[in-house]
Amino acid sequence: MAVTGAVMVGFLALHMLGNLKIFYGRESFNEYAHWLRTLLQPFLPYRGVLTLLEIGLFLAVVLHMWAAITLTRRARKARPVKYVAKKSQATGYATHIMRWGGVTIALYIVWHLLDLTFGVVNPAGFNSAPADRMIEGFQPGRWWVTAVYVIAIILVGLHLRHGIWSAFQTLGWVKGERRRIVKLGALAFSAVLVLGFLAPPLAIMFGVVK
Amino acid sequence: MDLTLKVWRQSGPDDAGRMVTYLAKDVSPDMSFLEMLDVVNEKLILEGDDPIAFDHDCREGICGMCGMVINGVAHGEQRATTTCQLHMRHFEDGAEITIEPWRAAPFPVIKDLVVDRSAFDRIIQAGGFVSVPAGSAPDAHAVPVRKEDADDAFDAATCIGCGACVAACPNGSASLFTAAKITHLSLLPQGQPERLIRAKAMVDQMDAEGFGGCTNTGECTAVCPKGIPLDTIAQMNTDYLKASR
Ligand code: SF4
Numbered sequence: 252m253a254v255t256g257a258v259m260v261g262f263l264a265l266h267m268l269g270n271l272k273i274f275y276g277r278e279s280f281n282e283y284a285h286w287l288r289t290l291l292q293p294f295l296p297y298r299g300v301l302t303l304l305e306i307g308l309f310l311a312v313v314l315h316m317w318a319a320i321t322l323t324r325r326a327r328k329a330r331p332v333k334y335v336a337k338k339s340q341a342t343g344y345a346t347h348i349m350r351w352g353g354v355t356i357a358l359y360i361v362w363h364l365l366d367l368t369f370g371v372v373n374p375a376g377f378n379s380a381p382a383d384r385m386i387e388g389f390q391p392g393r394w395w396v397t398a399v400y401v402i403a404i405i406l407v408g409l410h411l412r413h414g415i416w417s418a419f420q421t422l423g424w425v426k427g428e429r430r431r432i433v434k435l436g437a438l439a440f441s442a443v444l445v446l447g448f449l450a451p452p453l454a455i456m457f458g459v460v461k
Numbered sequence: 462m463d464l465t466l467k468v469w470r471q472s473g474p475d476d477a478g479r480m481v482t483y484l485a486k487d488v489s490p491d492m493s494f495l496e497m498l499d500v501v502n503e504k505l506i507l508e509g510d511d512p513i514a515f516d517h518d519c520r521e522g523i524c525g526m527c528g529m530v531i532n533g534v535a536h537g538e539q540r541a542t543t544t545c546q547l548h549m550r551h552f553e554d555g556a557e558i559t560i561e562p563w564r565a566a567p568f569p570v571i572k573d574l575v576v577d578r579s580a581f582d583r584i585i586q587a588g589g590f591v592s593v594p595a596g597s598a599p600d601a602h603a604v605p606v607r608k609e610d611a612d613d614a615f616d617a618a619t620c621i622g623c624g625a626c627v628a629a630c631p632n633g634s635a636s637l638f639t640a641a642k643i644t645h646l647s648l649l650p651q652g653q654p655e656r657l658i659r660a661k662a663m664v665d666q667m668d669a670e671g672f673g674g675c676t677n678t679g680e681c682t683a684v685c686p687k688g689i690p691l692d693t694i695a696q697m698n699t700d701y702l703k704a705s706r
């Protein structure tokens with residue numbers, strides 16, 4: 252969970268920064284998308300680096316889900332008889348929604364890929380420029396799409412709030428005073444990520460970015 | 462005070478078990494939770510019923526024998542308190558209290574609220590010891606121990622093996638118990654030679670017993686009567702990862 256999660260967190264951070272390019276205009280965003288595809292071009296084919304990254308990311312997602320399913324199955328087996336009454340004593344809402352939150356996020360990612368990556372459910376269509384897909388996708392007329400994104404991003408933030416410090420704990424890097432710092436860091440990082448991801452769709456919907 | 466108890470009754474390992482309601486009348490607020498059950502049991506015996514079976518021994522919070530899930534919380538809602546040290550003054554007159562045994566596949570119910578915790582013994586047998594040459598006891602100050610290490614090791618060593626951590630964990634994991642025992646020894650010089658084999662052996666035994674995996678929910682440390690911190694689990698993970706390399 253920890254290692255695959257870390258790979259995904261790294262990706263999310265870059266993805267979020269990349270998205271912010273839309274604030275520099277459509278051209279800048281499209282150039283960035285093009286740059287990703289032509290990275291190290293003479294040495295690697297078109298889309299070489301990107302494809303490698305995609306494979307790595309895909310593996311991380313699959314292994315993360317595999318680990319989560321294994322843990323869930325072990326937990327079910329370890330508690331065959333449920334409690335009549337059970338009250339949580341630990342603090343933190345995020346901890347309770349890791350599993351179903353994770354499933355919801357996975358479903359959202361499928362939709363997200365169909366929408367903005369492949370453009371099949373996007374008004375700009377399949378063969379459009381990335382910036383057009385993004386801007387047309389979040390027009391006020393499609394407010395419900397924006398709503399889905401907002402909810403999904405907040406879920407991602409909650410998932411990371413527990414996930415990030417949890418990864419440090421699993422790898423044995425949290426001890427004593429460090430625990431507070433790591434937890435605060437996880438919270439701050441998740442918050443920044445959520446804000447960074449929410450900015451473009453909201454800015455587009457309210458007409459700040461055209 | 463008068464209370465309504467909803468207690469898990471199960472006549473033996475093969476019985477399906479059920480919740481049964483009892484009235485506990487004239488309970489003194491000064492009674493401990495176990496004394497309250499003693500009084501209920503006396504009445505049950507007088508009426509010719511089977512008394513409610515529960516584990517206990519020292520009744521002073523140090524042996525780790527007692528333990529039940531009270532109103533959905535292992536050892537009850539009073540923090541850092543074993544069931545035997547929980548007093549009835551923390552309950553309201555007329556309250557309804559649900560009482561259930563620890564629930565975990567590796568802790569099968571023997572009777573009513575009594576569960577078999579031998580799985581913990583087998584985890585200890587797998588590595589919860591240090592090997593020392595036999596002979597007369599060494600001088601207490603022969604091996605110097607840093608004060609900080611001694612304190613942390615002692616904190617971990619206060620684990621009484623009650624099993625509340627397993628009962629509270631949504632994954633049914635025994636990580637806090639196992640980590641407390643590993644940390645206790647791995648912080649001391651005497652524990653160094655076997656440090657990594659110990660971590661590996663104890664964690665593997667824990668998994669083999671059928672306990673779940675840790676997802677860092679923190680439910681365990683919240684109910685632990687000795688307040689064993691999650692730091693011990695980080696320590697266990699460090700040692701285990703090193704041992705697996
Ligand atoms: S770690 Fe705490 S809750 Fe778990 S067995 Fe030890 S004393 Fe009991």
Ligand code: FES
Nearest residue numbers: 520524525527545
């Ligand atoms: S009976 Fe010994 S700790 Fe409760």
